[in-house]
Amino acid sequence: MKAGQNIMDNEILNFTERLIPISDFSKGKTSRIFDDVKNNNTEYIVLKNNQPTAMVISLDSYRELVEKASKMETLLDKIEEIRLFNIASARSEKAEKTKDFEDVISEFGFTKEEIFEDMDDVEIE
Structure with missing residues (x-):
């Protein structure tokens, strides 16, 4: 496998990990998401009906x-x-x-x- 393909695969994986369904906020995962945003400056894309609807980013960002x-x-x-x-x-x-x-x-x-x-x-x- 080529190095460029590895980088692209990792980026896609990282991107998909940042997609969160809006239902996760009602399943008790909100605190974990917000902690990750605050501590790791992670950005999340919130999906509603499988469509990107909002972003959760840190206050610093x-x-x-x-x-x-x-x-x-x-x-x-x-x-x-x-x-x-x-x-x-x-x-x-x-x-x-x-x-x-x-x-x-x-x-x-x-x-x-x-x-x-x-x-x-x-x-x-």
Whole structure:
């Protein structure tokens, strides 16, 4: 048997040992499960009708997950700020190359007054 297969078999075995039916909580096994979670930092997946429904994790693991999630959210916010700053910077650079509205309409032979006069006659569907 290959070493990789052994590792995978052990992981599957460990995973299946962490699956517990919800009925175990009413069979007096709750204390043992909670002790294992607290003392060994074991995580359990609770099954209801043979479907994963909840997880039992230690308070330390929960706090660590909340802290990591908070840091990840802050990181994503910073990434979004940088992205928006880059967009704004690129637009700012382009703004130097853009023309005023008046320049554009005069290139087409119109004046502002002509455009605003005819606006009431324009119908947008």
